[in-house]
Amino acid sequence: MAIKTIGLMSPGDMGNEIGKVLLKNKYRVITSLNGRSDRTRDLCFKAGIEDLRDLHMVVNESDLILSIMPPSEAEVFANEVMKIIQDLKVEPLYAECNAIAPSTSERIRLLISSAGALYVDAGIIGPPPGRGEATRLYVSGKYAEQILPLGGENLKIISLGKDWARSSALKMCYAALTKGTMTLDTAVLLAGKQLGVYEELKTEFSESQPEAFNRMNNRIPWLSTDARRWIGEMNEIRNTLEVSQLPGGFHRGAAEIFSLLSESPLAIETVENADRSRTLDEAINIFAEMIRINPEESNQS
Amino acid sequence: MAIKTIGLMSPGDMGNEIGKVLLKNKYRVITSLNGRSDRTRDLCFKAGIEDLRDLHMVVNESDLILSIMPPSEAEVFANEVMKIIQDLKVEPLYAECNAIAPSTSERIRLLISSAGALYVDAGIIGPPPGRGEATRLYVSGKYAEQILPLGGENLKIISLGKDWARSSALKMCYAALTKGTMTLDTAVLLAGKQLGVYEELKTEFSESQPEAFNRMNNRIPWLSTDARRWIGEMNEIRNTLEVSQLPGGFHRGAAEIFSLLSESPLAIETVENADRSRTLDEAINIFAEMIRINPEESNQS
Numbered sequence: 086m087a088i089k090t091i092g093l094m095s096p097g098d099m100g101n102e103i104g105k106v107l108l109k110n111k112y113r114v115i116t117s118l119n120g121r122s123d124r125t126r127d128l129c130f131k132a133g134i135e136d137l138r139d140l141h142m143v144v145n146e147s148d149l150i151l152s153i154m155p156p157s158e159a160e161v162f163a164n165e166v167m168k169i170i171q172d173l174k175v176e177p178l179y180a181e182c183n184a185i186a187p188s189t190s191e192r193i194r195l196l197i198s199s200a201g202a203l204y205v206d207a208g209i210i211g212p213p214p215g216r217g218e219a220t221r222l223y224v225s226g227k228y229a230e231q232i233l234p235l236g237g238e239n240l241k242i243i244s245l246g247k248d249w250a251r252s253s254a255l256k257m258c259y260a261a262l263t264k265g266t267m268t269l270d271t272a273v274l275l276a277g278k279q280l281g282v283y284e285e286l287k288t289e290f291s292e293s294q295p296e297a298f299n300r301m302n303n304r305i306p307w308l309s310t311d312a313r314r315w316i317g318e319m320n321e322i323r324n325t326l327e328v329s330q331l332p333g334g335f336h337r338g339a340a341e342i343f344s345l346l347s348e349s350p351l352a353i354e355t356v357e358n359a360d361r362s363r364t365l366d367e368a369i370n371i372f373a374e375m376i377r378i379n380p381e382e383s384n385q386s
Numbered sequence: 387m388a389i390k391t392i393g394l395m396s397p398g399d400m401g402n403e404i405g406k407v408l409l410k411n412k413y414r415v416i417t418s419l420n421g422r423s424d425r426t427r428d429l430c431f432k433a434g435i436e437d438l439r440d441l442h443m444v445v446n447e448s449d450l451i452l453s454i455m456p457p458s459e460a461e462v463f464a465n466e467v468m469k470i471i472q473d474l475k476v477e478p479l480y481a482e483c484n485a486i487a488p489s490t491s492e493r494i495r496l497l498i499s500s501a502g503a504l505y506v507d508a509g510i511i512g513p514p515p516g517r518g519e520a521t522r523l524y525v526s527g528k529y530a531e532q533i534l535p536l537g538g539e540n541l542k543i544i545s546l547g548k549d550w551a552r553s554s555a556l557k558m559c560y561a562a563l564t565k566g567t568m569t570l571d572t573a574v575l576l577a578g579k580q581l582g583v584y585e586e587l588k589t590e591f592s593e594s595q596p597e598a599f600n601r602m603n604n605r606i607p608w609l610s611t612d613a614r615r616w617i618g619e620m621n622e623i624r625n626t627l628e629v630s631q632l633p634g635g636f637h638r639g640a641a642e643i644f645s646l647l648s649e650s651p652l653a654i655e656t657v658e659n660a661d662r663s664r665t666l667d668e669a670i671n672i673f674a675e676m677i678r679i680n681p682e683e684s685n686q687s
Binding site for chain 2: 276332
């Protein structure tokens, strides 16, 4: 069956940009904006994504449902869709694109398949389409090939074959590195701040670890924006590493840093309105203020 | 009091190279090789470091004692020296150069000061002298200035002022980043291996994270060599972050990775005899073999 109509849930930052690519490729893109923010409504309206309001309507008209949302919501959403599929007796493709552990993807596959729909495990790597390098949408599982025609400019679709959950595994490992490194960078600078050696630490990094120092300057000032969404992703990565007999500690720490940052005053910013003039020092000062200082362990004299 | 004779304990890989710089700067460098390996004896003989055999003799003749050893041994050694200082009624400078938490350094300061010796908190950053960039020896505390004349080619001595434990704090934060990153890199590649997406992960890293991919290729094949020594250092870093109200998880994970690597067949190599032709893939294969695979979580099909 050729895909004509795509149900995009939900059209947030990443979803919206992927929606634009699909619209450009002449697919009809529909969604339900029930309970969504004005910002999301505005983004969808500008992109040309149709709001059918009710999720039943979306499932009923979709040849393919793309689940793109914070990982902590993926399973609840799949459960909701599963019930609608059973009600409507439809058989859409369901592509689970979220940053979830292979074991979570496998649970969702069983749920979706039990209702009669066709499951595709997928993983998104890279920024949203149109913000630099092309976004990679990895797909795997028995029905993965059916997704391949969706690709286009700024959106590369890559099949990892018929085995289930390989795309989720790849996404987990990739984000384990990138987000693990960002949060480690943040933790280390905050430790320097807490211990009163921040300036000396920055001097050392700028001279002997220039790549790390660049990474810190380029990313930490705006890391709060995504922090809340990424807490759940860190928990999925921890789970993935632990079932692979590898340490869960790195991403337990990463989740704690994102949790701290998600409570910062900077967390209300969005990608559109973030203050691009903010410096690393300003961000670290704001985050450090949120940590209660334990005076016993600072530099005694 | 001018420093003429320096007791270097113990003259392993880092200690030996620092000893060579001190000898070149016309200091007398003495040690005790009791219970040390043939490799260390050989290194000392070649460098011109005198073996006085007995630690009492070393303490008795030293104007300055440099403690350079695995962090897990630092406190035991300080305790031993403290007793000898009390016996001999001498008042040497004692520079604690190990990778230890500020709180550990503070405990050792109290111990050493109680015996009447003069404590310097120090931290070594960079490779041993003569292997690339100049080694930085940071010093802090009331007597730090007395160490400054020791520096020279390949060994930069930098005072962080009179506050205690700032050098230890700086070393902890610096190594938290460098060794935290190396072990995270290793954990992520091993996860890719365990989950059957190693090749795809390497392709992604080489294309979209070239700095990380270079780092992996340049460091992981020989990471086992130092792994055992660094387990204790990771525990000191975890302690440092936790008392600063920051996550301990990153370096709990790092300690677990070093622990795994320290049990690998590659851990018997030394810096002199390591196989420099080993590739990243070969090392990852060897480490992965050491992890028992949990087949439930690999790619189901």
